[in-house]
Amino acid sequence: MGVNKEAYGSLLAAMQPSGATLIAVSKTKPSEDIMELYALGHRDFGENYVQELVKKQAELHKDIRWHFIGHLQSNKIKMIAPYVHLIHGVDSIKLLEAIDKEGKKINKKINCLLQVHVAKEETKFGFDLTEARQAAAIYFLEKKYPFVQLCGIMGMASFSEDEALLNQEFGALKTLYDEIKTLYAAEATGFNTLSMGMSGDYPLALACGSNMIRVGSLLFGAR
Ligand SMILES: *Cc1c(COP(=O)(O)O)cnc(C)c1O
Numbered sequence: 001m002g003v004n005k006e007a008y009g010s011l012l013a014a015m016q017p018s019g020a021t022l023i024a025v026s027k028t029k030p031s032e033d034i035m036e037l038y039a040l041g042h043r044d045f046g047e048n049y050v051q052e053l054v055k056k057q058a059e060l061h062k063d064i065r066w067h068f069i070g071h072l073q074s075n076k077i078k079m080i081a082p083y084v085h086l087i088h089g090v091d092s093i094k095l096l097e098a099i100d101k102e103g104k105k106i107n108k109k110i111n112c113l114l115q116v117h118v119a120k121e122e123t124k125f126g127f128d129l130t131e132a133r134q135a136a137a138i139y140f141l142e143k144k145y146p147f148v149q150l151c152g153i154m155g156m157a158s159f160s161e162d163e164a165l166l167n168q169e170f171g172a173l174k175t176l177y178d179e180i181k182t183l184y185a186a187e188a189t190g191f192n193t194l195s196m197g198m199s200g201d202y203p204l205a206l207a208c209g210s211n212m213i214r215v216g217s218l219l220f221g222a223r
Helices: 004-015 033-037 051-057 075-080 093-106 129-140 163-183 203-207
Strands: 021-025 044-047 066-067 084-092 110-117 148-156 193-194 214-215
Touching: 004 021, 004 203, 004 214, 021 129, 033 051, 044 051, 051 066, 051 075, 075 148, 084 148, 093 110, 093 148, 110 129, 110 214, 129 148, 129 163, 148 163, 163 193, 163 203, 193 214, 203 214
Parallel strands: 021 044, 021 214, 044 066, 066 084, 084 110, 110 148, 148 193
Antiparallel strands: none
């Protein structure tokens, strides 16, 4: 129980050269653990489950930046929309549409990342590379979702120790991110986030150009 402060220190040190952001993934962990990191000045926390986020958001400090990193169902958007800082897992046009609709209702432009599937596992959610390009085109050219702020790309590599494979997958995400950024340079001024890297693979992700890593077990212990 409790936060691994040594791991937190090494994470901050590892990210310092690039200025990347650390999301502390607190899913299934008690609010006390979050408060421990909060006391050290940490403000960015990631959660996967809507009910759990709702509960923690209500009982914790309001200056916490909550990142929703799980699979989001359309009917639950309204429960997190008013305060969520960034939704990492936008994995379909349908969800993008539903978030836009909710944003319009509460007059808030909601920060989102497109979740892109590059890993070998079949169960993981996300756009494939082609679908992600199409989604970006719809967003930037057709300007269909005015209450969505598209901030970048999120992805997960395969659960593997094969460094060549991980490099290839992180590389594919970085290439896509750069491609979209360049293609829509005029419109994509807020497109600045490449969220990739977790406890097991964040050094590789950072080396491949990640500027936001999502780390849970290394900080809070195994779930
Ligand atoms: C749980 C989770 C993480 C953190 O995983 P760890 O291996 O515990 O660091 C990161 N990203 C997503 C999308 C997750 O679901």
